[in-house]
Amino acid sequence: MSKEELKIGEVSKPRFEYRTFGQDFGAAHARMARLSVPVPEKVWERHSEEIYIMSKTNDLNNTKIRDGKMDIKTYVQTIDGLEQWNPLMKGEFPISKDVLENEVFPAFQVEMPSLSQDTYTLEEFLDMIDAHADLQGVKVHKQRYGYMVNDTICEFGNVLINGAKICTINSESTEVEDIKKTMADVANGMETAENINYLQAIKRVIGWINKPLAN
Numbered sequence: 001m002s003k004e005e006l007k008i009g010e011v012s013k014p015r016f017e018y019r020t021f022g023q024d025f026g027a028a029h030a031r032m033a034r035l036s037v038p039v040p041e042k043v044w045e046r047h048s049e050e051i052y053i054m055s056k057t058n059d060l061n062n063t064k065i066r067d068g069k070m071d072i073k074t075y076v077q078t079i080d081g082l083e084q085w086n087p088l089m090k091g092e093f094p095i096s097k098d099v100l101e102n103e104v105f106p107a108f109q110v111e112m113p114s115l116s117q118d119t120y121t122l123e124e125f126l127d128m129i130d131a132h133a134d135l136q137g138v139k140v141h142k143q144r145y146g147y148m149v150n151d152t153i154c155e156f157g158n159v160l161i162n163g164a165k166i167c168t169i170n171s172e173s174t175e176v177e178d179i180k181k182t183m184a185d186v187a188n189g190m191e192t193a194e195n196i197n198y199l200q201a202i203k204r205v206i207g208w209i210n211k212p213l214a215n
Contacts, residue, residue, distance in 0.1 A: 016082040018179050019170035020193040021159075021201040022214035028169055028187035029145075029156040035185060036147035036154065043146030050142065051126070052202055053108065056134040061088060061107040062199055064140075068093055068122060072107050079176050081195055094119040110134045138162055138202050150182045151175070161205045166213060168201070 053063040060075045062085065074088040089103050097115045105112050113128055120128070129135045141160040148154060152173040159166050169190075171182040183190055193214040203209040 013174050014076060014084050014086040015153075015172045015174055016079065016084045016176050016179060017170060017172040017197075018082055018183055018195050019168060019172075019197060020190075020195060020214045021166050021168045021204075022193070023167060024215055025156065025167050025169045025187075025190075028190050031186050032147050032149060032154055032156060032169070033145075035149045037149075039146055039148050043144075046142070046144045046146070048142045048144075050140045052138045052140055052198065053129055054136045054138055054199070054202060054206070054208070055108040055110055056208065058107070058109040059199055061109075062197065063104070063107060064198075065122070070095065070104070072104070074107070080180065082176055082179055083195070083197060085197075093122040093125065095125060100125075108135060136206070138206060140198075140202070150178050150185065152178050152182045154182065154186075161202055164205050166201070166205065 048066055051065040053065070055061075062073045062075075064071055070089075070091040070093070072088040072090075073085045076084040076086050078084070088107065089099075091099055091104070095104070096119050097117060100115060100120065101112065110132065111134070113132060117124070126137050129137045139160075139162055143158040145156045146154070147156075149171065152171045152175075154171045155169070157168045159168055169186075171179045171186070173179050200209065201213065204211055204213060
Protein backbone atom coordinates (compact mmCIF):
# COMPACT_ATOMS: atom_id res chain seq x y z
CA MET A 1 0.00 0.00 0.00
CA SER A 2 1.43 3.40 -0.97
CA LYS A 3 1.80 5.90 1.82
CA GLU A 4 -0.29 9.06 2.01
CA GLU A 5 1.23 12.20 0.51
CA LEU A 6 1.15 14.85 3.22
CA LYS A 7 0.54 18.51 2.49
CA ILE A 8 1.08 21.27 5.03
CA GLY A 9 -2.15 22.85 6.20
CA GLU A 10 -4.40 20.07 4.89
CA VAL A 11 -6.29 17.34 6.71
CA SER A 12 -4.82 13.84 6.65
CA LYS A 13 -5.22 10.59 8.50
CA PRO A 14 -4.28 10.80 12.21
CA ARG A 15 -0.56 11.57 12.35
CA PHE A 16 2.20 10.42 14.64
CA GLU A 17 4.35 13.15 16.11
CA TYR A 18 7.74 13.80 17.62
CA ARG A 19 7.87 17.09 19.50
CA THR A 20 10.14 18.45 22.18
CA PHE A 21 10.38 21.72 24.10
CA GLY A 22 13.27 23.68 25.56
CA GLN A 23 15.20 26.96 25.44
CA ASP A 24 17.42 26.46 22.39
CA PHE A 25 17.09 24.35 19.25
CA GLY A 26 19.03 26.75 17.03
CA ALA A 27 21.28 24.17 15.37
CA ALA A 28 18.42 21.75 14.75
CA HIS A 29 16.26 24.56 13.36
CA ALA A 30 19.03 25.58 10.95
CA ARG A 31 19.41 22.01 9.66
CA MET A 32 15.65 21.60 9.35
CA ALA A 33 15.45 24.74 7.19
CA ARG A 34 18.35 23.56 4.99
CA LEU A 35 16.91 20.06 4.53
CA SER A 36 13.36 21.24 3.80
CA VAL A 37 11.83 21.12 0.36
CA PRO A 38 10.01 24.31 -0.71
CA VAL A 39 6.77 24.84 1.23
CA PRO A 40 3.80 27.16 0.59
CA GLU A 41 4.42 30.79 1.55
CA LYS A 42 1.44 30.73 3.91
CA VAL A 43 3.36 28.43 6.30
CA TRP A 44 6.72 30.23 6.17
CA GLU A 45 5.82 32.09 9.35
CA ARG A 46 2.55 32.01 11.27
CA HIS A 47 1.42 33.71 14.48
CA SER A 48 -1.52 32.67 16.63
CA GLU A 49 -3.06 33.49 19.99
CA GLU A 50 -4.52 30.43 21.69
CA ILE A 51 -5.94 29.37 25.03
CA TYR A 52 -5.25 25.84 26.23
CA ILE A 53 -7.64 24.42 28.82
CA MET A 54 -5.54 22.44 31.28
CA SER A 55 -7.03 19.77 33.52
CA LYS A 56 -5.26 18.34 36.57
CA THR A 57 -6.95 14.98 35.95
CA ASN A 58 -6.55 14.63 32.17
CA ASP A 59 -3.59 13.95 29.89
CA LEU A 60 -5.51 12.19 27.11
CA ASN A 61 -7.53 15.03 25.58
CA ASN A 62 -5.92 18.22 24.27
CA THR A 63 -8.26 21.21 24.28
CA LYS A 64 -7.40 24.60 22.81
CA ILE A 65 -9.31 27.66 21.65
CA ARG A 66 -8.11 29.65 18.63
CA ASP A 67 -9.99 32.33 16.71
CA GLY A 68 -13.02 31.76 18.93
CA LYS A 69 -13.25 28.07 18.06
CA MET A 70 -12.67 25.06 20.29
CA ASP A 71 -10.61 22.12 19.09
CA ILE A 72 -10.26 18.90 21.10
CA LYS A 73 -7.89 16.11 20.06
CA THR A 74 -7.67 12.76 21.83
CA TYR A 75 -4.70 10.46 22.33
CA VAL A 76 -4.88 7.24 20.29
CA GLN A 77 -1.66 5.26 20.77
CA THR A 78 2.12 5.38 21.01
CA ILE A 79 4.37 3.51 18.57
CA ASP A 80 8.16 3.61 18.93
CA GLY A 81 7.79 6.54 21.32
CA LEU A 82 5.72 8.61 18.86
CA GLU A 83 2.23 9.68 19.87
CA GLN A 84 -0.80 9.54 17.59
CA TRP A 85 -3.70 11.96 18.15
CA ASN A 86 -7.10 12.13 16.49
CA PRO A 87 -9.68 14.97 16.33
CA LEU A 88 -12.39 14.46 18.96
CA MET A 89 -14.58 17.53 18.42
CA LYS A 90 -14.67 21.05 17.04
CA GLY A 91 -17.01 23.72 18.35
CA GLU A 92 -17.79 27.41 18.07
CA PHE A 93 -18.98 29.97 20.57
CA PRO A 94 -21.61 30.56 21.74
CA ILE A 95 -21.54 26.86 22.67
CA SER A 96 -24.56 24.89 23.82
CA LYS A 97 -25.14 23.39 27.24
CA ASP A 98 -25.60 19.96 25.65
CA VAL A 99 -22.15 20.07 24.00
CA LEU A 100 -20.53 21.16 27.26
CA GLU A 101 -22.26 18.39 29.20
CA ASN A 102 -21.78 15.59 26.71
CA GLU A 103 -18.46 16.38 25.02
CA VAL A 104 -16.37 19.14 26.56
CA PHE A 105 -16.37 18.56 30.31
CA PRO A 106 -16.21 14.76 29.94
CA ALA A 107 -13.00 15.33 27.95
CA PHE A 108 -11.54 17.21 30.93
CA GLN A 109 -12.36 14.25 33.23
CA VAL A 110 -13.44 16.54 36.05
CA GLU A 111 -16.56 17.13 38.11
CA MET A 112 -19.26 18.78 36.02
CA PRO A 113 -20.05 22.36 37.04
CA SER A 114 -23.64 23.52 37.33
CA LEU A 115 -24.88 24.66 33.92
CA SER A 116 -27.94 26.88 34.17
CA GLN A 117 -27.89 28.49 30.70
CA ASP A 118 -28.78 27.02 27.30
CA THR A 119 -25.67 28.55 25.66
CA TYR A 120 -22.39 30.08 26.82
CA THR A 121 -20.18 32.72 25.25
CA LEU A 122 -16.41 32.29 25.19
CA GLU A 123 -16.06 34.71 28.09
CA GLU A 124 -18.67 32.85 30.15
CA PHE A 125 -17.00 29.53 29.39
CA LEU A 126 -13.58 30.85 30.46
CA ASP A 127 -15.10 32.20 33.67
CA MET A 128 -16.34 28.67 34.44
CA ILE A 129 -12.87 27.28 33.75
CA ASP A 130 -11.22 29.84 36.07
CA ALA A 131 -13.72 29.02 38.82
CA HIS A 132 -13.08 25.25 38.63
CA ALA A 133 -10.51 23.91 41.10
CA ASP A 134 -9.11 21.36 38.62
CA LEU A 135 -9.05 23.49 35.45
CA GLN A 136 -7.01 26.42 34.22
CA GLY A 137 -6.99 28.44 31.01
CA VAL A 138 -3.44 29.15 29.80
CA LYS A 139 -2.65 31.80 27.19
CA VAL A 140 -0.26 30.57 24.49
CA HIS A 141 1.25 32.69 21.73
CA LYS A 142 2.89 30.78 18.87
CA GLN A 143 5.31 31.98 16.22
CA ARG A 144 5.70 28.98 13.91
CA TYR A 145 7.99 28.31 10.95
CA GLY A 146 6.88 25.47 8.68
CA TYR A 147 9.06 23.00 6.75
CA MET A 148 8.87 19.60 5.11
CA VAL A 149 11.70 17.08 5.53
CA ASN A 150 11.59 13.43 4.39
CA ASP A 151 7.88 13.81 3.58
CA THR A 152 7.14 14.82 7.18
CA ILE A 153 5.50 18.09 8.20
CA CYS A 154 8.00 19.93 10.40
CA GLU A 155 7.93 23.03 12.51
CA PHE A 156 10.09 25.20 14.70
CA GLY A 157 8.26 27.51 17.04
CA ASN A 158 8.83 30.27 19.55
CA VAL A 159 6.14 29.85 22.20
CA LEU A 160 4.98 32.10 25.03
CA ILE A 161 3.13 30.21 27.78
CA ASN A 162 1.51 32.84 30.01
CA GLY A 163 4.43 35.01 28.94
CA ALA A 164 7.18 32.44 29.63
CA LYS A 165 9.24 31.92 26.47
CA ILE A 166 10.25 28.45 25.30
CA CYS A 167 10.94 26.85 21.91
CA THR A 168 9.55 23.75 20.25
CA ILE A 169 10.58 21.64 17.28
CA ASN A 170 8.63 18.79 15.73
CA SER A 171 8.11 16.32 12.91
CA GLU A 172 4.79 14.65 12.16
CA SER A 173 3.55 12.16 9.62
CA THR A 174 1.32 9.15 9.14
CA GLU A 175 4.56 7.16 8.68
CA VAL A 176 6.57 6.42 11.84
CA GLU A 177 9.79 5.55 9.96
CA ASP A 178 9.81 8.89 8.11
CA ILE A 179 9.66 10.75 11.43
CA LYS A 180 12.48 8.67 12.90
CA LYS A 181 14.66 9.41 9.87
CA THR A 182 13.89 13.14 10.14
CA MET A 183 14.76 13.16 13.83
CA ALA A 184 18.12 11.59 13.03
CA ASP A 185 18.81 13.85 10.03
CA VAL A 186 17.91 17.18 11.61
CA ALA A 187 20.38 16.96 14.49
CA ASN A 188 22.60 14.29 15.96
CA GLY A 189 21.19 13.49 19.37
CA MET A 190 17.88 15.29 18.93
CA GLU A 191 16.18 11.92 18.70
CA THR A 192 17.15 11.35 22.35
CA ALA A 193 15.43 14.54 23.57
CA GLU A 194 12.23 13.70 25.43
CA ASN A 195 9.17 13.56 23.20
CA ILE A 196 6.33 15.43 24.93
CA ASN A 197 3.16 17.15 23.77
CA TYR A 198 1.78 20.61 24.48
CA LEU A 199 -0.21 19.36 27.49
CA GLN A 200 2.94 18.07 29.16
CA ALA A 201 5.00 21.15 28.30
CA ILE A 202 2.40 23.61 29.59
CA LYS A 203 1.93 21.67 32.83
CA ARG A 204 5.69 21.80 33.42
CA VAL A 205 5.83 25.54 32.79
CA ILE A 206 2.90 26.35 35.10
CA GLY A 207 4.20 24.03 37.82
CA TRP A 208 1.70 21.18 37.63
CA ILE A 209 4.41 18.65 36.66
CA ASN A 210 7.77 18.71 38.40
CA LYS A 211 9.97 17.86 35.42
CA PRO A 212 12.31 19.95 33.24
CA LEU A 213 12.09 20.52 29.50
CA ALA A 214 14.72 19.20 27.07
CA ASN A 215 17.18 22.06 27.70
